[in-house]
Amino acid sequence: MAIVWIVALPFFSHVVCAAQLSELLAKHGLSVTLFAATADLQQLRSNPMLEKWKEQRLDINLQDLDINSAILADGVGDLRRFTEPFLQTGRAIEEFLKKDSVRGVKPTCVISDFMVHGVHDAAAEYKIPSWTFSAFPVGYIATYVYVKQLESKGLMQLPHERLSQLSQDEFISPPGQTLLRICDLSPLFFRDGPFYQSALQLFQPFLNVDVILFSGFEEFEPRAVNELRRIFKAHASRNSKQIPQILTLGPLFPIPSYSKRSNLGDTQGADVHPCIKFLDSHPPTSVVYVAFGTDVNLSQEQIRELVFGLETSQQPFLCVLNTPKDYPNLNFEVEDITSILPPECLESIQSRSLFVKWAPQQEVLSHPSTGAFISHCGFNSILESVSLGVPILAWPFKFEQFMNCRHLVDMAQVSLEVCPGLISDGFVTRGDVERCINTLFRSSEGTAVRERAVQMKQRAEAALRENGSSSENMKKLVELIRSLAAVDA
Ligand SMILES: *[C@@H]1O[C@H](CO)[C@@H](O)[C@H](O)[C@H]1NC(C)=O
Numbered sequence: 001m002a003i004v005w006i007v008a009l010p011f012f013s014h015v016v017c018a019a020q021l022s023e024l025l026a027k028h029g030l031s032v033t034l035f036a037a038t039a040d041l042q043q044l045r046s047n048p049m050l051e052k053w054k055e056q057r058l059d060i061n062l063q064d065l066d067i068n069s070a071i072l073a074d075g076v077g078d079l080r081r082f083t084e085p086f087l088q089t090g091r092a093i094e095e096f097l098k099k100d101s102v103r104g105v106k107p108t109c110v111i112s113d114f115m116v117h118g119v120h121d122a123a124a125e126y127k128i129p130s131w132t133f134s135a136f137p138v139g140y141i142a143t144y145v146y147v148k149q150l151e152s153k154g155l156m157q158l159p160h161e162r163l164s165q166l167s168q169d170e171f172i173s174p175p176g177q178t179l180l181r182i183c184d185l186s187p188l189f190f191r192d193g194p195f196y197q198s199a200l201q202l203f204q205p206f207l208n209v210d211v212i213l214f215s216g217f218e219e220f221e222p223r224a225v226n227e228l229r230r231i232f233k234a235h236a237s238r239n240s241k242q243i244p245q246i247l248t249l250g251p252l253f254p255i256p257s258y259s260k261r262s263n264l265g266d267t268q269g270a271d272v273h274p275c276i277k278f279l280d281s282h283p284p285t286s287v288v289y290v291a292f293g294t295d296v297n298l299s300q301e302q303i304r305e306l307v308f309g310l311e312t313s314q315q316p317f318l319c320v321l322n323t324p325k326d327y328p329n330l331n332f333e334v335e336d337i338t339s340i341l342p343p344e345c346l347e348s349i350q351s352r353s354l355f356v357k358w359a360p361q362q363e364v365l366s367h368p369s370t371g372a373f374i375s376h377c378g379f380n381s382i383l384e385s386v387s388l389g390v391p392i393l394a395w396p397f398k399f400e401q402f403m404n405c406r407h408l409v410d411m412a413q414v415s416l417e418v419c420p421g422l423i424s425d426g427f428v429t430r431g432d433v434e435r436c437i438n439t440l441f442r443s444s445e446g447t448a449v450r451e452r453a454v455q456m457k458q459r460a461e462a463a464l465r466e467n468g469s470s471s472e473n474m475k476k477l478v479e480l481i482r483s484l485a486a487v488d489a
């Protein structure tokens with residue numbers, strides 16, 4: 001019996017990705033245990049995905065990790081709030097490995113998130129194959145391996161501060177990517193970032209894994225995939241080891257076919273989400289969908305500026321917003337948005353706007369009325385958008401989002417930047433918002449971006465079809481796991 005342990009990073013978007021991977025492996029008849037922080041699993045348990053697992057009798061067990069999710073849940077503070085839970089995850093898995101090895105129920109392999117520490121070493125102790133799963137883009141991992149390798153040999157030295165003038169003025173051209181400002185690299189690369197020290201510990205074990213899995217698909221980042229393979233090939237031949245398999249498996253969610261539910265009878269249904277009703281009431285390819293993920297809260301001033309820009313753009317819009325971070329006590333509900341918006345624009349947006357706290361994102365992006373996605377460029381959101389053919393208006397905030405933005409705009413060319421030259425948590429003006437929407441909806445440049453977004457959707461669909469890159473990679477992975485289980489048995 002092939003048993004796969006999947007270890008998620010205690011960060012909800014990563015947990016969703018790990019859950020999608022679990023589902024795919026279980027659909028191939030494997031037994032999967034998904035380890036994640038209690039708070040994340042609580043949130044996951046309310047996801048309709050789990051109903052589907054039950055119906056299909058998939059063999060997926062959820063295993064709580066009693067780790068410090070409180071630091072995550074308080075939602076305040078800088079990136080430092082993540083480091084301890086990341087370390088605790090690895091230690092908790094070590095304990096499980098110890099327990100289960102004693103009882104004699106070893107997993108066939110362990111697949112852990114790229115950022116989780118210590119699992120590879122612990123698994124090696126019990127002779128269990130331990131692989132890496134990345135919910136980050138391939139280009140990000142290629143950059144990480146390349147830069148860390150040069151740094152470890154003393155051949156390269158990045159500035160210590162991410163937002164120093166030097167980091168903003170100078171450029172780097174990482175493997176398979178276009179020129180980036182140094183400050184566009186993620187905080188992982190800088191000594192003033194909280195992940196710098198822990199990233200040093202991640203690096204060596206990572207170089208020695210045999211299988212690296214990705215949530216993206218090869219056709220979205222063909223050059224980065226190629227370069228990462230070359231980097232690992234060179235490393236393997238220098239150290240006379242086996243070349244690791246680099247397997248892109250995404251998109252990990254099924255791509256729905258176009259919604260056919262456009263007759264009015266259906267739209268009146270009580271179970272239809274307000275977002276979908278709103279989209280149903282607008283023309284095809286007209287609505288600007290705005291969402292910044294779970295970890296970005298705008299200030300009240302920034303919300304106003306955004307809404308002003310959306311107002312003057314004349315397009316209808318659907319906006320997912322959290323409580324403004326400078327108004328923590330405002331118990332913000334959909335109707336309350338009026339209390340923080342400028343009164344002069346309320347009337348003109350009334351019939352063409354909807355504000356919600358949460359939207360069924362895949363349904364929204366696959367709806368024919370959705371014409372653009374103003375996004376923070378988190379990788380899950382990017383994959384959903386490109387797999388559903390919606391052009392992205394890129395507004396990055398932190399982590400690796402600036403690198404993602406460059407890839408979307410310069411390489412994949414399925415995006416326009418909301419505010420060229422933006423740096424972390426920079427202010428975006430109403431003019432920026434209006435300008436990028438106008439360019440996308442009313443210029444030949446915008447039309448070309450939209451056409452390429454539709455082509456990218458076709459490539460994503462092809463990757464998942466029989467003989468497509470991702471479905472072939474999934475086959476290889478399942479065969480590999482089965483062959484290991486057969487040896488064990
Ligand atoms: C953003 O607002 C939501 C809802 O009020 C809150 O739960 C969350 O902790 C906040 N996140 C950040 C990063 O401030």
Ligand SMILES: *[C@@H]1O[C@H](CO)[C@@H](O)[C@H](O)[C@H]1NC(C)=O
Nearest residue numbers: 462464465466467468471472
């Ligand atoms: C997939 O590849 C196999 C072997 O080359 C071929 O026989 C089969 O027809 C292909 N299937 C599709 C859907 O292209």
